[in-house]
Amino acid sequence: MERSQLSTANHQIRITIVGLCLLGTIFVAVYFNYFKGIDVVYTHLFYVVIVMVGLWYKRYVIQVAIFLGLFHIVMDYLSTGAFLMAPILRASILLFVASGIYFLVSQLENSHKNLDQVMKSVGDGIIVVDLEQRVTLLNRVAEELTGWSSGEARGKSFELVFQLSHENSEYQVSNPVDEVLKTDHSTASSHHAMITDRQGRCFHIEVSATPVKDGDGATTGVVLIFRDISERMAQSQRIEYLSYHDHLTGLYNRRYFEEELKRIDGRRHFPLSIIMGDINSLKMINDAFGHLTGDQVIYAAGKILKKFCRPNDVAARWGGDEFVLLLPNTDEETTAKIVERMNQAAALAPVDQGMLSMAFGWDTKKNLSEDVLEVFKNAENYMYKHKLQMKPQVRDDTIGLIMTSLYHKSRAEQTHCDNVRRYARLIAEAMQLNEKEMTALEWAARLHDIGKVTLTATLLDKKGELTADEWVAIRRHPEIGYHITNISADMTEIALAILSHHEWWDGSGYPKGLTGKKIPRLARIIAIAEAYDAMLSDRPYRPALSPSQALHAIVHGAGTQFDPTIAGVFVSRVLVEQPG
Helix, strand or coil: CHHHHHHHHHHHHHHHHHHHHHHHHHHHHHHHHHHCCCCCCCHHHHHHHHHHHHHHCHHHHHHHHHHHHHHHHHHHHHHHCCCCHHHHHHHHHHHHHHHHHHHHHHHHHHHHHHHHHHHHHCCCEEEEEECCCEEEEECHHHHHHHCCCHHHHCCCEHHHHCEEEECCCCCCCCCHHHHHHHHCCCEECCCCEEEECCCCCEEEEEEEEEEEECCCCCEEEEEEEEEECHHHHHHHHHHHHHHHECCCCCCECHHHHHHHHHHHCCHHHCCEEEEEEEECCHHHHHHHHCHHHHHHHHHHHHHHHHHCCCCCCEEEEEECCEEEEEECCCCHHHHHHHHHHHHHHHHCCCCCCCCCCEEEEEEEECCCCCCHHHHHHHHHHHHHHHHHHHHHHHHHHHHHHHHHHHHHHCHHHHHHHHHHHHHHHHHHHHHCCCHHHHHHHHHHHHHCCHHHHHCCHHHHCCCCCCCHHHHHHHHCHHHHHHHHHCCCHHHHHHHHHHHHCCCCCCCCCCCCCCCHHHCCHHHHHHHHHHHHHHHCCCECCECCCCHHHHHHHHHHHECCCECHHHHHHHHHHHHHHCCC
């Protein structure tokens, strides 16, 4: 609004000046030449009018020149009574001068438009200041970044329009215009420069300043060129953060820890303690509940380390399910207390599915003679020893949690697993298996459907016919169960029985199509127990069979689906002893 008012005022002043000059010239011509009869060469005054009109109102300069030329010819005719060549020649000169002015002003305007277009198109901010550090020009980008329009900023102090500061309030950034005017050389700022616009918003910028020279090489001002690098700075900070941090937990990563270990390994940080931590049964959690749940467990572990990490400590994710804490000026007793508190926190950590259990080991460097890498190795070995001691209990707890999740989805699965375990044990007793095989069979029969934990409750209890995709999902449960349970050497036999309990004697089963005695014996026992109990229950593809019908199916399947020897034991020595 202010700029529009100023433009209107300037227009009015120019119109007034041109009008007064034109009227004054006409008055001189008419008064002196016509009324007084004095021969005054008034056409010289016409050039003043033509120049002013050409500079201010270019599009009218030709018309004004024609009018003044005709006016001069008419006035000369009235004075002499004849049309002479002299006034016609002067009128022609007026028109020629007006045409030249029109052409020159047009060229100047085009150059100015081109320069203005270039200024608007440049992606950097441009500010031009004079020797008194007053703003003379801002381009579009500079207007956006400073919050000042070019008209508002013109004539204002450069430092008022361009509020430059350091990103750290404790430091200052020198005025680039001052430097250029003092040295008469170009200058550039550091990457730590910022400007604050009129609304108080801050931008990181790169800025350079260069002297403006006239034709004689004298400095007439300074041109400042700057660009917004806020996004680049933010991206650079994100990259720097990720280069030293673990993206999942927000803890430092192994690279940062190794650098800090070298830095902190000095006398003033002794005693220097290292704690190694490892999440128990993470593979089972990933296989049973998916990697997103596994990530939640890892995040929960990282959160605990952050909670017990003091200002000078370094907490890092070493890799996978392992973490490490570096504790300067911390003795063994204090370290043991920190570990105890972390164990308590892990037991109470909220995890949607799965559970958080961690094994810790630690050691302390007390003097320069000890190798910090040996201290690290001792902490790691102690952690693995502790993990091995915890493993059976943690494994059983995790398996119990997975089976509870499965039973929560489908009560029928719990009844089915109990029945299969009972029938399998009866078969094993009739076959006189040894105690080790009996124990493994109990585990395998109990967990044979553990892979179904990945299925939805809707699919597990579906009453109607299954789709092709649903059959594919269900047929994957032996493989999933194998991956969940195959976590150690002592679980291998159990995991193989789970993997193979849907294999057929004739090789037409799944997932591997094994035949005959290539199928593990425990799996062949579970196959009969599982099939018999399934026959007595309603299935999507058929209603429940009677015990006699189920018995007939087992007999009929001997040698094709089932091991004929084990099927014979089941029919002749197990079912006959069952009540009813």
